[in-house]
Amino acid sequence: MINSTFGSQTPGRSNMDVDHDDIMPAVSLSHGASQEAIPRISSADLEVSRHHISVFLSTHTAYELLPDSGKIITLDINLPVKQAFHILHEQGISVAPLWDFCKGQFVGVLSALDFILILRELGNHGSNMTEEQLETHTIAAWKEGKLHLTRTMDGDGGSFPRQHLIHAGPYDCMKDVALKILQNKVATVPIIHYSQDGSFPQLLHLASLSGILKCIYRYFRHSLSSLPILEQPICSIPLGTWVPKIGESRPFAMLRPNASLSAALTLLVQAEVSSIPIVDDNGSLLDIYSRSDITSLAKDKAYAQIHLDEMTIHQALRLGQNANSSYGFFNGQRFQMCLRSDPLHEVMKRLTNPGVRRLVIVEAGSNRVEGVISLSDVFNFLLR
């Protein structure tokens, strides 16, 4: 049973966007928690912090994001979608740039969202695509069809059709890269270096907000006093997406473990969120279902044997747990939690861990879900 509705949501707006009207540094806490007043942040502190971070990001380039020795998996655009699915699963990645031999250029990326859309297409009885066609349907054909599909959508939460690769150069400043990621609502931006005549693109790195945050954190962690905003508890800052109180009608995406996989995928696409907390009847956090979890369906070709309506989220998550890849795990855990009283720098530190893109805010002891803070929330706040 879906715990929230989202029909009234304004089209194209992400559920994870900071919403200044609804999220307030409220003093009144529920569940009998402490009634101490939470310090309001001064706008001077905010300005100083934002200024320092802006200066840092403008004076450091994307080159510094590159690891000393990195590895990137790419796919030929003429690969069948089904094999691409398996490759992503085996390699434990959720996004891969696409190479077109004819053009001699990188032309796009294949991501978990593409697979979610493909699986929904398969389940959609009115669609033209069948199981057998999946064997031969190439990534190129899928991207063509997707362009057509999104053009005919009425802004029903669909992202605008992209016809060119969003990328950045190694000498672009980190601020531009972060803004590109936020404005285009993607998770990664390939860093590509073009030779003088543009004929030989050199793929260098897949930049993400996580890598940029790691640089920021590393630079400022030993001089936190220069960024006073980092000492503030996250509940006092307008940051993250919070579960609405009684009486508020703002939607918050959560699901029970016995909800169908089809409901989860629909929610991921329409609410434009990258993950959904899975809670029990008390609202306590059990697990989290992310967009990238879709690749675990490639294990044993599960996607061929299931109907999305009949598989529950619980079963889908069990599939992924037996996989050997450690993608998405940190210290053996699929998700990370934090408290509303945690200071911002602690939240940032956790977000720099590899594979962690969001933290679930829970109540101490009961693990009741109070909200979610993601990397894009933090950057939207810091770069405003």
Add this chain to the structure above:
Amino acid sequence: MGNNTPPQSPRRSRSPVLFAPQVPLAPLPRDDGPPFSNSIWQNESQGVVDHPPERGIPTMITWSYGGSNVAVEGSWDNWKSKKFLQRSGKDHSILLVLPSGIFHYRFIVDGEWRYIPDLPFEADEIGRVCNLLDVHDHVPENLESVAEFEAPPSPGYSYSQVLPAEEDFSKEPVPVPAQLHLTVLGMENSDEASSSKPRHVVLNHVFMEKGWASQSVVALGLTHRFESKYVTVVLYKPLKS
């Protein structure tokens, strides 16, 4: 191809010398711990696991501009303590063990605040100047000391070798030199930035996955260098049957 082994390249560096320790050493105590106590988490079955303890990296700080009493203080302990440097000849130096990151520090030479103008420095809002120290957990490659960045001269003989003909392709290919087997491909994927550095000898060679002939998809791998970083790109390509 001719000789593939790169010449030995001596490393020079101008910043404080960094060493990669063989045994992790205990870092200096830091006071930026979490404000709430860890006991909150013990009640929960899936509590947050702390970061693994940070590796301290031995870092040498040297003052070569004279003076009899030289001390250093820095942001590694929030400017709380002054550490005196040891004198040897004209230099004063001290070895600190620090976690990876950026630090501000300054010297106190015979009672006066000083900084080293040859090293990176920064002034704060009041106009006090500190040096900046960037502690890496690896030794960054120094481009100037790598000799093969210079293009080698043309070989003495002429370029008159003919392209291979049909019968050449039926012969056994020349065996691959042993060094070319040392590739980073086929290693475990990880999000950690510290993949091992590829040897220079495998750069700009295209590697093909073993046993590809029977499959419909082949993996090609190429490692190239961009400035002082290495990038390995793996491309999965369909094979026409």
